[in-house]
Amino acid sequence: MPFEAINPPQFPTPIAPYSAGAKAGNTVYVSGVLALGEGGAVLHVGDAAAQTRHVLEVIKTTLEAAGGRLEDVAMNHIFLKDFADYAAFNQVYAGYFPGDKPARYCIRADLVKPDCLVEIASVAHLG
Numbered sequence: 001m002p003f004e005a006i007n008p009p010q011f012p013t014p015i016a017p018y019s020a021g022a023k024a025g026n027t028v029y030v031s032g033v034l035a036l037g038e039g040g041a042v043l044h045v046g047d048a049a050a051q052t053r054h055v056l057e058v059i060k061t062t063l064e065a066a067g068g069r070l071e072d073v074a075m076n077h078i079f080l081k082d083f084a085d086y087a088a089f090n091q092v093y094a095g096y097f098p099g100d101k102p103a104r105y106c107i108r109a110d111l112v113k114p115d116c117l118v119e120i121a122s123v124a125h126l127g
Contacts, residue, residue, distance in 0.1 A: 008065045011058070015040040015112075021062040028066045030122040032079070033058045034111065042115040048085035051118045052092040059122050060096075070096055072124040078106040079119040089118060 006021035006028065014020070021030045035043040035051035044050035060070050080089060086106070102122075111119050 004066075006062055006066045008061050010061070012036065012038040012040075020058075021066055023066045026126045028063060028068050028072070028122075028124040028126060030059050030062050030124070032077070032119045032121040033062075034113065034116045034119050036113070036116075040113070042113050045115045046117075048080075048117040049088040049092050051116070052089050055118055055120050056092070056096045059120060063122075063124055066124075066126070068124050068126045071099065072126050073097070073102045073122050074125050075123040076102050076104040077121040078104055079109045079111060080106060081108070081111055081117045083108055085117055 003022045003024040005019040006023055007019050011020055015036065018031050020033075021028055023029075033055045035054040037043050043054055056070075059073075063069055063072060078089075080086060109119075111117070
């Protein structure tokens with residue numbers, strides 16, 4: 001099955017060869033999202049809560065461009081640079097998923113830029 005690349009025009013140019021999302025049938029795969037601005041500049045350095053908000057807003061925008069919404073997310077793949085940020089991350093995350101919660105996992109990992117604290121990739125099923 002072919003897929004449709006999803007690249008909202010308001011997003012900065014990606015720092016690597018990938019699309020923000022890919023829609024195949026009624027499934028949308030959102031690439032790992034970091035708190036990055038134009039030219040790959042890290043946003044909200046040192047603030048895991050603000051980076052989490054930025055990441056989830058990017059995921060929301062990507063899903064909307066594909067015809068979906070956050071409520072369609074079935075799975076989140078979460079990467080934290082430091083588990084000391086776990087509580088701040090969860091506080092913000094819970095506000096974006098107030099109803100039924102998607103499945104998820106959360107692992108500690110080095111991220112592509114040292115000042116990035118949070119990365120999330122999502123899978124959503126539309127309709």
